[in-house]
Amino acid sequence: MRFHRYATPLLMTLWLTGCATQHTDKASLYTRLGGMQTIDSVVENMLYRVADDPEVVVFFANTNIDHFAEAFATQLCDISDGPCQYEGPPMDRAHQHMGINDAHFNRVVEYLANAMADEGVPLAAQNELLGRLAPLYDDVMRLQ
Amino acid sequence: MRISTRQVITKIMLPIIFALGLAVSSQAFAGSRLIGTGGVGAIEGAAGGGLSPWALLSSTASGQEVGSTATVSRAWLDDYRLTVEAASANIYDRVEVSVARQTLDLDTLGGELEQTIVGTKVRLFGDLLYHPWGIWSAGIQHKNLADDSIPKALGANHGQGNDVYLSASKLIFSAVAGRNLLLNATLRNTDANQGGLLGFGGNNRGRDWVAEGSFGVFMTPKWVVGMEYRQKPDRLSAAQEDDWQSLYSAYFFNKHVSLTAAWLSLGDIAGLASQKGAYASLQATF
Numbered sequence: 001m002r003f004h005r006y007a008t009p010l011l012m013t014l015w016l017t018g019c020a021t022q023h024t025d026k027a028s029l030y031t032r033l034g035g036m037q038t039i040d041s042v043v044e045n046m047l048y049r050v051a052d053d054p055e056v057v058v059f060f061a062n063t064n065i066d067h068f069a070e071a072f073a074t075q076l077c078d079i080s081d082g083p084c085q086y087e088g089p090p091m092d093r094a095h096q097h098m099g100i101n102d103a104h105f106n107r108v109v110e111y112l113a114n115a116m117a118d119e120g121v122p123l124a125a126q127n128e129l130l131g132r133l134a135p136l137y138d139d140v141m142r143l144q
Numbered sequence: 145m146r147i148s149t150r151q152v153i154t155k156i157m158l159p160i161i162f163a164l165g166l167a168v169s170s171q172a173f174a175g176s177r178l179i180g181t182g183g184v185g186a187i188e189g190a191a192g193g194g195l196s197p198w199a200l201l202s203s204t205a206s207g208q209e210v211g212s213t214a215t216v217s218r219a220w221l222d223d224y225r226l227t228v229e230a231a232s233a234n235i236y237d238r239v240e241v242s243v244a245r246q247t248l249d250l251d252t253l254g255g256e257l258e259q260t261i262v263g264t265k266v267r268l269f270g271d272l273l274y275h276p277w278g279i280w281s282a283g284i285q286h287k288n289l290a291d292d293s294i295p296k297a298l299g300a301n302h303g304q305g306n307d308v309y310l311s312a313s314k315l316i317f318s319a320v321a322g323r324n325l326l327l328n329a330t331l332r333n334t335d336a337n338q339g340g341l342l343g344f345g346g347n348n349r350g351r352d353w354v355a356e357g358s359f360g361v362f363m364t365p366k367w368v369v370g371m372e373y374r375q376k377p378d379r380l381s382a383a384q385e386d387d388w389q390s391l392y393s394a395y396f397f398n399k400h401v402s403l404t405a406a407w408l409s410l411g412d413i414a415g416l417a418s419q420k421g422a423y424a425s426l427q428a429t430f
């Protein structure tokens with residue numbers, strides 16, 4: 001089969017590189033993100049992007065930004081297995097009845113991704129953090 | 145007439161698309177979905193890879209947004225040259241409509257085959273990134289040959305036909321060496337021969353279900369490489385038909401311009417064996 005001539009080496013390469021990372025990346029995601037210092041810079045960087053987007057910034061009109069930045073950073077630290085415990089309200093309560101739609105959600109994710117790239121977070125750590133945040137979509141959007 | 149239309153398209157439309165795309169690049173409105181999540185333009189007009197439609201909808205339009213794309217593609221095979229001009233619109237990330245015109249130049253046999261494909265794809269549920277099952281869509285493609293004399297001489301029954309398909313796509317974050325992995329599977333019901341260019345129906349059998357699949361690894365958020373496989377029916381005893389496959393690389397300069405290059409292996413086509421070649425596709429998105 002012609003298919004296998006291309007597929008087999010390609011899949012094997014992918015599989016082997018997959019294994020290689022499994023064995024070498026022992027450090028926690030928190031460490032690979034760059035620890036609390038980088039997380040704080042990422043959150044600040046993201047907030048500048050949010051501030052520049054009139055359609056998203058309106059949601060934060062009555063928000064205490066310092067409190068939000070701290071809560072969000074704590075949650076990123078927690079979800080990346082860092083030494084933090086997020087103790088704020090659950091995601092559905094924190095965002096209820098705001099009127100957030102898919103476009104808003106996607107933009108916030110994009111700002112976070114761009115902020116991580118800007119602050120020099122390695123691509124693998126960026127992807128892994130986004131992968132851990134993606135399932136929160138359901139909670140954030142539940143009570144919209 | 146035909147030739148001058150083609151020249152207009154390749155010599156004028158292509159540079160215009162590219163220039164427009166680059167000009168509006170950073171300032172213009174772009175959809176809210178992440179870059180690359182609209183795929184590229186498949187040869188039948190729908191958002192997908194090159195050979196197969198994917199479940200994701202074209203452009204990066206999200207709910208409450210609209211987007212549109214224009215795509216020109218060409219494949220240089222051993223004995224044929226395929227040119228595709230296509231356009232699509234995405235309404236609220238729910239419905240995609242597309243139109244494509246395919247022209248197959250029969251370099252060796254002489255002459256050309258041309259068909260127009262009008263398609264609709266509806267997102268049934270889910271999201272490429274956030275839903276645990278990914279995004280699921282259903283689509284229909286109505287295909288109409290400009291001239292069905294060659295296909296009918298080979299044994300095809302009709303000059304037009306409809307494909308329906310169900311497609312699922314999912315992006316798995318950090319799946320391969322920390323890179324995101326895009327998976328697609330499509331199940332298609334079709335009576336088209338060589339995608340429709342050799343007509344519809346034939347003496348071997350009626351409609352078939354065929355499977356198509358692909359994967360891509362986002363080496364960076366803007367660059368995806370992978371492969372596609374498209375199972376094909378084989379209903380003309382006069383012209384054996386094989387499955388199609390490709391190795392592709394697509395680069396998204398920004399949310400407005402993407403360039404895809406691929407290596408194709410399309411098997412036997414209309415009696416000429418083992419057609420292989422290169423593929424290039426340029427897409428502008430607004």
Ligand code: HEM
Binds near residue numbers: 059068071089104140
């Ligand atoms: C995965 C996605 C998201 C995560 C993990 C997240 C996380 C958080 C956290 C931890 C808080 C602080 C809760 C508190 O301590 O009171 C918060 C508040 C907030 N979030 Fe999100 N968020 C997400 C998506 C969004 C989106 C898409 C929007 C809007 C476009 C948004 C708008 C807000 C606003 C306005 C507040 C402040 C609410 C207040 O003033 O009390 N969030 N978010």
Ligand code: HEM
Binds near residue numbers: 137139270274277
């Ligand atoms: C026929 C329609 C649908 C079916 C059969 C379906 C099925 C499911 C199932 C079985 C789960 C649970 C999977 C799990 O917990 O691992 C789930 C979760 C979810 N669904 Fe759907 N769903 C449908 C429509 C939708 C729609 C329309 C949306 C939003 C636009 C949506 C968004 C979600 C989200 C965000 C989750 C949770 C993700 C998570 O918590 O990990 N679903 N769906």
